[in-house]
Amino acid sequence: MRIRALSIVLMLLAAACTGPADPSSSGGELYGQFCARCHGVDLGGGVGIGLGTDSPLVERPDSYVVDVIANGRGSMPAFDNTLSDDQISRVVDFIRAEQGS
Numbered sequence: 001m002r003i004r005a006l007s008i009v010l011m012l013l014a015a016a017c018t019g020p021a022d023p024s025s026s027g028g029e030l031y032g033q034f035c036a037r038c039h040g041v042d043l044g045g046g047v048g049i050g051l052g053t054d055s056p057l058v059e060r061p062d063s064y065v066v067d068v069i070a071n072g073r074g075s076m077p078a079f080d081n082t083l084s085d086d087q088i089s090r091v092v093d094f095i096r097a098e099q100g101s
């Protein structure tokens with residue numbers, strides 16, 4: 001019984017590190033988990049372009065941002081299999097809030 005409980009805990013831990021997004025994660029947490037490695041923890045960019053206040057993204061409509069996240073673009077991976085529509089809109093809200101708009 002004990003071993004079983006332990007293995008469930010380990011499975012949950014493994015899922016938290018690599019697996020599907022936790023449905024209750026905030027936009028900021030989702031950003032940190034899936035986007036920060038390429039776009040920077042502070043949205044300043046890295047592998048991917050910066051997404052903060054200086055970025056051309058500020059001028060783009062939310063529908064464009066949602067589309068890039070869901071379907072990918074260039075070397076940016078698509079997230080439609082990883083994130084639900086709701087989670088994608090939470091990430092977009094987070095990016096907008098960081099941009100101060």
Ligand code: HEC
Pocket residue numbers: 031034035036037038039047048049051055056057065068069073074075076077079091
């Ligand atoms: C593996 C690296 C990588 C990851 C992970 C990644 N991106 Fe990107 N992203 C890129 C690259 C590279 C581009 C530029 C693509 C191009 O235009 O060729 C890009 C472009 C974008 C754009 C378009 C910017 C513009 O002005 O056109 C948005 C929006 C974006 N990413 C958001 C996100 C979000 C949100 C996440 C997390 C869900 C994410 N990205 C995860 C690499 C990444």
